[in-house]
Amino acid sequence: xxxxxxxxxxxxxxxxxxxxxxxxxxxxxxxxxxxxxxxxxxxxxxxxxxxxxxxxxxxxxxxxxxxxxxxxxxxxxxxxxxxxxxxxxxxxxxxxxxxxxxxxxxxxxxxxxxxxxxxxxxxxxxxxxxxxxxxxxxxxxxxxxxxxxxxxxxxxxxxxxxxxxxxxxxxxxxxxxxxxxxxxxxxxxxxxxxxxxxxxxxxxxxxxxxxxxxxxxxxxxxxxxxxxxxxxxxxxxxxxxxxxxxxxxxxxxxxxxxxxxxxxxxxxxxxxxxxxxxxxxxxxxxxxxxxxxxxxxxxxxxxxxxxxxxxxxxxxxxxxxxxxxxxxxxxxxxxxxxxxxxxxxxxxxxxxxxxxxxxxxxxxxxxxxxxxxxxxxxxxxxxxxxxxxxxxxxxxxxxxxxxxxxxxxxxxxxxxxxxxxxxxxxxxxxxxxxxxxxxxxxxxxxxxxxxxxxxxxxxxxxxxxxxxxxxxxx
Ligand SMILES: Cc1cc2nc3c(=O)[nH]c(=O)nc-3n(C[C@H](O)[C@H](O)[C@H](O)COP(=O)(O)OP(=O)(O)OC[C@H]3O[C@@H](n4cnc5c(N)ncnc54)[C@H](O)[C@@H]3O)c2cc1C
Numbered sequence: 001x002x003x004x005x006x007x008x009x010x011x012x013x014x015x016x017x018x019x020x021x022x023x024x025x026x027x028x029x030x031x032x033x034x035x036x037x038x039x040x041x042x043x044x045x046x047x048x049x050x051x052x053x054x055x056x057x058x059x060x061x062x063x064x065x066x067x068x069x070x071x072x073x074x075x076x077x078x079x080x081x082x083x084x085x086x087x088x089x090x091x092x093x094x095x096x097x098x099x100x101x102x103x104x105x106x107x108x109x110x111x112x113x114x115x116x117x118x119x120x121x122x123x124x125x126x127x128x129x130x131x132x133x134x135x136x137x138x139x140x141x142x143x144x145x146x147x148x149x150x151x152x153x154x155x156x157x158x159x160x161x162x163x164x165x166x167x168x169x170x171x172x173x174x175x176x177x178x179x180x181x182x183x184x185x186x187x188x189x190x191x192x193x194x195x196x197x198x199x200x201x202x203x204x205x206x207x208x209x210x211x212x213x214x215x216x217x218x219x220x221x222x223x224x225x226x227x228x229x230x231x232x233x234x235x236x237x238x239x240x241x242x243x244x245x246x247x248x249x250x251x252x253x254x255x256x257x258x259x260x261x262x263x264x265x266x267x268x269x270x271x272x273x274x275x276x277x278x279x280x281x282x283x284x285x286x287x288x289x290x291x292x293x294x295x296x297x298x299x300x301x302x303x304x305x306x307x308x309x310x311x312x313x314x315x316x317x318x319x320x321x322x323x324x325x326x327x328x329x330x331x332x333x334x335x336x337x338x339x340x341x342x343x344x345x346x347x348x349x350x351x352x353x354x355x356x357x358x359x360x361x362x363x364x365x366x367x368x369x370x371x372x373x374x375x376x377x378x379x380x381x382x383x384x385x386x387x388x389x390x391x392x393x394x395x396x397x398x399x400x401x402x403x404x405x406x407x408x409x410x411x412x413x414x415x416x417x418x419x420x421x422x423x424x425x426x427x428x429x430x431x432x433x434x435x436x437x438x439x440x441x442x443x444x445x446x447x448x449x450x451x452x453x454x455x456x457x458x459x460x461x462x463x464x465x466x467x468x469x470x471x472x473x474x
Pocket of ligand 1: 012013033034044142176273291
């Protein structure tokens with residue numbers, strides 16, 4: 001066997017998963033089709049609370065904060081100018097919500113999560129993966145997959161490697177997903193959005209926001225720089241969705257939606273996406289697994305895809321490592337699908353609902369007007385922020401004990417020393433760190449920050465230890 005795990009795709013999700021596995025001492029090869037990524041102007045991604053907390057647990061938050069400082073400078077925008085969240089482009093700010101909402105108050109302020117550039121994020125994660133002994137091989141596209149009971153033969157464009165497990169983190173068009181026979185049900189797209197960084201001859205003709213029968217326009221002039229356009233056409237999907245976006249294509253979309261007469265004189269960069277919404281019905285087939293966009297695609301409303309993929313990576317990493325080390329209880333690896341698929345489904349519903357509200361027909365507009373009224377209430381705005389921030393997800397409150405998770409183990413935290421609990425935890429001392437710290441009660445927390453047990457019932461505690469951290473010899 002050449003490797004314990006091969007990860008197809010060195011995007012952010014593949015790299016974070018590689019770090020999780022490397023931390024557990026697993027031998028990992030990341031096979032990335034492309035090269036180390038080029039910096040793009042429009043690669044800013046919003047992070048949510050579960051992501052920030054996960055990065056903090058692994059000591060990566062300081063690096064992300066530095067990367068964020070650079071990312072923000074690229075647009076020349078300060079964080080204060082940014083709204084907290086939106087639903088169907090109905091924006092909500094920090095002043096609109098209940099400041100003391102109990103679910104939000106359990107976490108650090110959502111406004112501090114911020115955005116980060118994909119380039120900076122990938123650079124940071126690749127450096128950490130290298131420190132942990134992970135090999136990232138560039139120019140290595142996965143072109144063939146043959147799995148059996150004991151392992152997987154992976155074809156990297158003519159060069160074969162054998163691995164115990166293969167994880168497809170190779171994005172929305174995932175080769176692994178197709179080659180390993182995963183199904184990918186969902187809905188076909190009904191709109192196309194083009195983002196473009198352009199120079200305009202008469203920018204004064206362009207409104208900042210426009211909704212018409214053909215679609216919608218978002219226009220952000222960058223201080224002392226070009227103009228960022230977001231153009232969404234409803235009912236039209238390009239024949240070749242992978243063809244490069246040209247100046248003519250962006251101009252045609254601008255004319256169709258705005259009819260403003262403004263001409264694009266230069267196209268710096270452009271990308272296109274549709275609202276295709278699909279999710280693999282299982283994230284595991286035998287020895288092949290999926291994570292990130294390979295497992296689920298949806299339009300990027302509300303900045304969810306990367307956060308969802310990071311949630312997959314931290315959920316899967318320790319479970320796969322436990323399986324490889326032989327201490328996982330039967331079924332532990334299958335909890336990856338049973339826990340993550342519903343979160344993926346939630347994101348899909350959240351984004352599809354927004355698509356429905358943005359349609360340019362009279363019924364959808366009427367519904368949007370009513371929703372705007374609801375979101376203009378403090379309860380409505382708080383609901384949106386709670387959902388978009390990920391505060392509703394099954395994480396323990398922020399207890400300020402992130403450093404105890406650095407080594408990738410679980411943590412038992414008790415507000416005061418408890419001899420009987422400490423004696424029980426001794427049996428899992430190579431998998432769980434025991435900490436006395438300010439906490440509302442005894443909490444057993446998994447390596448991914450999910451609560452496994454709480455309270456004083458030692459029999460229930462032993463069951464939780466065994467379920468999540470395996471059996472041990474007494
Ligand atoms: C306009 C836009 C805005 C967005 N904003 C946000 C946001 O604010 N917040 C958020 O959370 N999400 C956002 N997203 C979504 C987010 O960018 C993606 O969900 C995230 O990048 C997915 O990461 P990934 O690692 O799963 O896949 P990718 O980033 O697609 O990486 C996949 C990697 O696999 C490689 N690869 C492909 N095929 C192969 C192969 N056969 N063999 C080997 N390697 C291969 C690719 O080269 C690539 O490096 C946005 C998306 C878009 C389009």
